[in-house]
Amino acid sequence: MERSEWGPVRRGVRVVAPLLPAVFALGASFGVLARAARIGALPAVVMSATTFAGSSQVAVASILGAGGGVVAAIVAALLLNARYVPIGMSVAHGFRGGVLRRLGEAQLVVDESWALSGGGTARFDRGVLLGVGGALWAAWVGGSAVGAVAGTAIGDPSALGLDGAFAALFVALVGSQLRGRRTLAAALAGAGIAALLTPFVPPGIPILAATAGVLAGWRRTR
Amino acid sequence: MSAAWIAVLAVGVGTVALKAVGPVGLAGRSLPPRLTELLGMLGPALLAALVVAEGFASGRSLVLDARLAGVAAGIVSVLVRAPLWAAVLVGAVATALVRLAS
Numbered sequence: 073m074e075r076s077e078w079g080p081v082r083r084g085v086r087v088v089a090p091l092l093p094a095v096f097a098l099g100a101s102f103g104v105l106a107r108a109a110r111i112g113a114l115p116a117v118v119m120s121a122t123t124f125a126g127s128s129q130v131a132v133a134s135i136l137g138a139g140g141g142v143v144a145a146i147v148a149a150l151l152l153n154a155r156y157v158p159i160g161m162s163v164a165h166g167f168r169g170g171v172l173r174r175l176g177e178a179q180l181v182v183d184e185s186w187a188l189s190g191g192g193t194a195r196f197d198r199g200v201l202l203g204v205g206g207a208l209w210a211a212w213v214g215g216s217a218v219g220a221v222a223g224t225a226i227g228d229p230s231a232l233g234l235d236g237a238f239a240a241l242f243v244a245l246v247g248s249q250l251r252g253r254r255t256l257a258a259a260l261a262g263a264g265i266a267a268l269l270t271p272f273v274p275p276g277i278p279i280l281a282a283t284a285g286v287l288a289g290w291r292r293t294r
Numbered sequence: 295m296s297a298a299w300i301a302v303l304a305v306g307v308g309t310v311a312l313k314a315v316g317p318v319g320l321a322g323r324s325l326p327p328r329l330t331e332l333l334g335m336l337g338p339a340l341l342a343a344l345v346v347a348e349g350f351a352s353g354r355s356l357v358l359d360a361r362l363a364g365v366a367a368g369i370v371s372v373l374v375r376a377p378l379w380a381a382v383l384v385g386a387v388a389t390a391l392v393r394l395a396s
Contacts, residue, residue, distance in 0.1 A: 122309070151336050156315075160316025164320055233364065233386040239364035244376075259339060262338065270346065270356055273354075279340060279344060
């Protein structure tokens with residue numbers, strides 16, 4: 073990176089600084105929840121460093137913890153992260169350099185870094201995105217490590233209410249992704265499908281089937 | 295290799311690839327708006343299903359138990375725009391307290 077490019081990166085770090093304690097705390101929550109789902113501390117931290125997308129990480133912990141099977145966990149997580157295809161494409165014009173550099177910098181694209189750097193608008197600034205994304209990554213991975221180590225001491229997760237914490241977090245994550253009536257329709261349909269199928273199929277499958285809930289949101293656009 | 299490691303590595307590699315599609319391969323192009331909209335609805339649909347799985351499912355049955363306090367904590371946190379970590383903390387405490395009392 074050239075010298076003149078560090079200005080926007082520093083600006084990005086400054087812009088995101090007030091959010092960092094909350095991101096650290098959420099990372100710690102993921103670490104604890106992952107341990108409650110019997111995921112080791114090291115894989116939990118490796119996941120935060122590589123996947124770096126909170127909702128999909130908690131989904132993996134939840135599905136594995138419920139005995140839902142590794143394939144269901146992987147597919148559900150990747151479906152949750154499919155939104156990064158259009159998000160990445162909306163900022164692609166701002167990236168430069170060779171394949172490896174683009175690949176590396178693309179990993180710092182998350183919802184918050186995209187929004188704070190003007191993603192999807194004419195004033196998108198790649199340097200700001202890298203500053204915001206880099207600071208978020210450090211806070212997320214650091215928080216995860218602290219939570220995963222602290223979570224090692226957990227005896228019975230249900231005595232601490234950690235199963236209820238999963239439920240609360242997923243409700244809050246739904247809330248964070250609602251954008252009007254179509255997404256609300258998709259969410260309600262997804263929940264309905266999952267509830268209807270739960271008695272009849274193994275854990276994990278109702279979540280994958282809930283993918284069809286997007287059709288409820290889609291029909292509303294006609 | 296444990297199930298956890300398999301999931302961590304597969305999701306890690308897959309997500310790295312999903313994030314790279316735009317910046318590495320498709321500069322200057324964009325998906326049809328309808329498809330973008332569809333992908334944006336995957337999150338709400340799947341996360342809502344996870345609410346059912348974590349809040350109400352017990353094996354293959356649906357039950358109402360102390361986890362309902364966690365669901366309620368999540369709803370309140372959305373309504374008051376609390377940060378996500380606060381939803382986790384309040385959800386855990388509320389569920390544990392209800393469980394203790396019942």
